[in-house]
Amino acid sequence: MRDRNNTVEKWWDDSMMESSVQVMEKIAEHQSAQDPASGAQKKMPDRMTEMKPAAEQKFSVKSLDLHYGSFQALKNISLEIGTNEIMALIGPSGCGKSTFLKTLNRMNDLEEGVTIDGSVKLDGTDIYHNMNAIELRQRVGMVFQQPNPFPKSVYDNVAYGPRIRGIKKKSTLDETVERCLTEVGIWAEMKDRLYKSALGLSGGQQQRLCIARTLAVEPEVILMDEPTSALDPISTMKIEDLATELKKKYTIVIVTHNMQQANRISDKTAFFLLGEMMECGTTQDIFLNPKNKKTEEYISGRFG
Amino acid sequence: MSTRQAYEEELSSINDSVFAMGDDIEKAIDKTLFAFQNLSVSLSNEIMRHDDRIDSMEYQIEERCISIVIKQQPLASDWRKVASYMRMIADMERIADHCSDIAIYIKLLAGMEKVPVPVHFTDMFRVMRKMVTDTFRSFTENDPDLASSVIEMDDQVDIYFNQITNEIAGMMKQNPENIRQYIDYLFINKYVERMADHAANIADWVYFIVNGELKLKFTDRYKKESDTQ
Numbered sequence: 001m002r003d004r005n006n007t008v009e010k011w012w013d014d015s016m017m018e019s020s021v022q023v024m025e026k027i028a029e030h031q032s033a034q035d036p037a038s039g040a041q042k043k044m045p046d047r048m049t050e051m052k053p054a055a056e057q058k059f060s061v062k063s064l065d066l067h068y069g070s071f072q073a074l075k076n077i078s079l080e081i082g083t084n085e086i087m088a089l090i091g092p093s094g095c096g097k098s099t100f101l102k103t104l105n106r107m108n109d110l111e112e113g114v115t116i117d118g119s120v121k122l123d124g125t126d127i128y129h130n131m132n133a134i135e136l137r138q139r140v141g142m143v144f145q146q147p148n149p150f151p152k153s154v155y156d157n158v159a160y161g162p163r164i165r166g167i168k169k170k171s172t173l174d175e176t177v178e179r180c181l182t183e184v185g186i187w188a189e190m191k192d193r194l195y196k197s198a199l200g201l202s203g204g205q206q207q208r209l210c211i212a213r214t215l216a217v218e219p220e221v222i223l224m225d226e227p228t229s230a231l232d233p234i235s236t237m238k239i240e241d242l243a244t245e246l247k248k249k250y251t252i253v254i255v256t257h258n259m260q261q262a263n264r265i266s267d268k269t270a271f272f273l274l275g276e277m278m279e280c281g282t283t284q285d286i287f288l289n290p291k292n293k294k295t296e297e298y299i300s301g302r303f304g
Numbered sequence: 305m306s307t308r309q310a311y312e313e314e315l316s317s318i319n320d321s322v323f324a325m326g327d328d329i330e331k332a333i334d335k336t337l338f339a340f341q342n343l344s345v346s347l348s349n350e351i352m353r354h355d356d357r358i359d360s361m362e363y364q365i366e367e368r369c370i371s372i373v374i375k376q377q378p379l380a381s382d383w384r385k386v387a388s389y390m391r392m393i394a395d396m397e398r399i400a401d402h403c404s405d406i407a408i409y410i411k412l413l414a415g416m417e418k419v420p421v422p423v424h425f426t427d428m429f430r431v432m433r434k435m436v437t438d439t440f441r442s443f444t445e446n447d448p449d450l451a452s453s454v455i456e457m458d459d460q461v462d463i464y465f466n467q468i469t470n471e472i473a474g475m476m477k478q479n480p481e482n483i484r485q486y487i488d489y490l491f492i493n494k495y496v497e498r499m500a501d502h503a504a505n506i507a508d509w510v511y512f513i514v515n516g517e518l519k520l521k522f523t524d525r526y527k528k529e530s531d532t533q
Contacts (some may be wrong), residue, residue, distance in 0.1 A: 288516060289381075289516030300378045300379050
């Protein structure tokens with residue numbers, strides 16, 4: 001008689017028991033009326049099989065190989081990234097995770113000596129064969145390790161993308177700037193210094209400005225390459241909160257060396273090693289019960 | 305020594321302390337059975353005194369687990385171990401408490417007229433004792449199958465518990481002038497049954513350490529109970 005459920009042992013008297021039993025029966029009746037299947041014992045959802053159907057996959061990568069000249073940087077990567085999900089890519093330096101991230105918005109296919117095989121699909125469309133890079137990069141934005149605001153005003157940084165896309169109307173640009181700075185949580189701090197240089201901001205503010213700049217062109221996916229490694233813990237926490245908030249509207253892929261960060265904010269985690277993807281699963285499975293021995297060793301700090 | 309080495313050594317040292325606590329628990333259980341069979345007051349006192357030692361072992365292991373979590377943020381199997389140790393030592397401490405609880409009743413029984421012990425009482429005690437041994441063995445040997453078998457053994461203890469309860473009820477009717485002794489038996493009966501539950505809980509955590517899932521997380525145990533009229 002194990003009381004893991006904390007069920008009170010039967011010390012109470014029968015009248016009390018009866019009334020609560022009646023209540024429980026009513027609840028059970030109510031439930032079975034709503035759901036005819038609930039008569040049978042409900043199966044708990046299995047975390048591993050809880051993958052989204054194909055239609056909800058934002059990115060679908062199949063058998064991706066990438067060579068820098070004769071060096072193979074990515075080996076046969078297949079990976080699905082679900083819509084409104086945060087996917088964390090972890091692994092030691094040089095494992096290919098940043099290279100992989102860059103292939104998602106074609107940041108490296110024009111580099112000399114790079115050859116890419118396999119397919120990368122965004123909402124089912126092959127981004128290497130059936131999509132131009134301009135459309136792709138509007139839909140898939142990127143944020144880098146070092147905050148890299150343009151040497152312009154805060155306002156111009158955010159308005160840069162929309163202006164390139166031909167939006168000239170002041171009121172529309174104003175709205176966009178306010179919306180994006182609000183989304184990244186720095187509107188209140190910025191609204192009185194919109195026309196001052198972005199370079200005068202703190203590191204954390206600059207990084208959030210860069211995210212706002214990415215949001216201004218209304219992307220669907222945001223790629224983040226170690227977005228907090230140059231920031232202090234408080235700014236880091238703000239960026240993490242922001243990522244968690246942004247995933248309601250966007251899909252986020254984040255490369256991080258900070259294991260706790262991956263653990264805190266991501267839904268899925270993929271572990272890369274020497275150009276191969278060793279394991280991908282729900283973040284909880286990866287950090288609590290990894291299947292691959294190499295994953296286990298890496299995340300418990302036994303190598304790397 | 306590198307930080308990482310120190311971490312691994314601390315982990316394995318905590319592991320050893322949990323083993324050591326397990327040893328102490330087994331000894332306490334053996335003493336309890338011996339004290340019960342011989343209605344030994346001095347041994348009962350010893351069991352109760354020894355409980356302090358087990359409490360302080362629990363406290364120390366808990367402290368060290370908390371400290372390793374704060375300093376090293378263990379993940380994967382390391383974290384499964386640390387989290388499980390913290391739960392296991394709580395169950396182990398409860399087993400030791402029940403030994404002391406039984407010791408109190410042994411002392412009471414020693415001061416009264418001796419009445420026959422329920423027939424299956426020693427059998428139930430032995431099954432519970434085996435559960436505890438096997439649980440700790442499954443822990444030292446990382447054997448999830450043995451842990452599963454412990455969890456199944458708990459059913460046997462429950463059957464004994466009901467049989468013995470009925471037996472005591474019959475004895476009470478036949479021999480109402482000794483009802484106080486039978487009430488004591490009844491309590492002891494319940495404590496032994498609870499000790500078996502704690503052993504099964506520990507087995508659950510052993511299974512979790514090895515396989516990363518809880519075997520009986522959603523036990524239907526009480527559902528079965530509530531379905532019987």
